[in-house]
Amino acid sequence: GAVVSQxxxxxxxxxxxxxxxxxxxxxxxxxxxxxxxxxxxxxxxxMATSNEGSKATYEQGVEKDKxxxxxxxxxxxxxxxxxxxxxxxxxxxxxxxxxxxxxxKLFFGSGTxxxxx
Amino acid sequence: xxxxxxxNSMESNEEEPVHLPxxxxxxxxxxxxxxxxxxxxxGPEYVIHGLTSNVNNRMASLAIxxxxxxxxxxxxxxxLRDAAVYxxxxxxxxxxxxxxxxxxxxxxxxxxx
Numbered sequence: 071g072a073v074v075s076q077x078x079x080x081x082x083x084x085x086x087x088x089x090x091x092x093x094x095x096x097x098x099x100x101x102x103x104x105x106x107x108x109x110x111x112x113x114x115x116x117m118a119t120s121n122e123g124s125k126a127t128y129e130q131g132v133e134k135d136k137x138x139x140x141x142x143x144x145x146x147x148x149x150x151x152x153x154x155x156x157x158x159x160x161x162x163x164x165x166x167x168x169x170x171x172x173x174x175k176l177f178f179g180s181g182t183x184x185x186x187x
Numbered sequence: 188x189x190x191x192x193x194x195n196s197m198e199s200n201e202e203e204p205v206h207l208p209x210x211x212x213x214x215x216x217x218x219x220x221x222x223x224x225x226x227x228x229x230g231p232e233y234v235i236h237g238l239t240s241n242v243n244n245r246m247a248s249l250a251i252x253x254x255x256x257x258x259x260x261x262x263x264x265x266x267l268r269d270a271a272v273y274x275x276x277x278x279x280x281x282x283x284x285x286x287x288x289x290x291x292x293x294x295x296x297x298x299x300x
Contacts, residue, residue, distance in 0.1 A: 074230075076230070102286055104286055104287055104288075106290075112292075113274075113290045113291060113292050113293060114225075114231070114290040115290075116287055116288070116289065116290075119286075119287055161228075163230045163231070164230075165230070165231075165286065166286075167285075167286035174219070174236060174280075175233045175236070176223070176231075176233065176286055176288060177233070178230030178231045178232065179230050180229055180230050181228070181229060181230045183228070
């Protein structure tokens, strides 16, 4: 099946710094990727839809200037948490829609645990 | 998208079958039923999906009620590795999955040795 790789798996940063998370589709092209956030013991919350070559679409309540998304190629989307604060500490997960016979499935990265001190 | 209702948690014994229920009484004709699961500290993984007919794959079976207002995910022989949160999600299709799935709280499955 299709593989989505997400890096880093864990990051600790100081308050006020920016953190970049990468999401790569390893064996397929992903024109659309999705970014989710998950707080402890809660479900995944969709943050934004990342479109290759165009601006991301953000869900209501998600600050686009704080969570910068770049999807410059068919296999890579990045999420940058700018000026991170402790309340941004969360598990961030990306996903990509499969192609061909897999176009009815989503493939998820393994997630990035962000801890902001 | 229509809402789904799942039990918060379920327990199973290893090597026994598990039936995970999902109610979706407001499902529409174009809604597909998806199941994903999330192991601890991992991203979700696809389990199975269907529209009207029952579906089988190597991971599980999906039984869909005739009126489509409920479905059941069946794990034929639970293993310790099946302990996860299982999400039942409805999605409208427009020539394929749109991909922006809305996750509910899911069912946390515990498997006892």
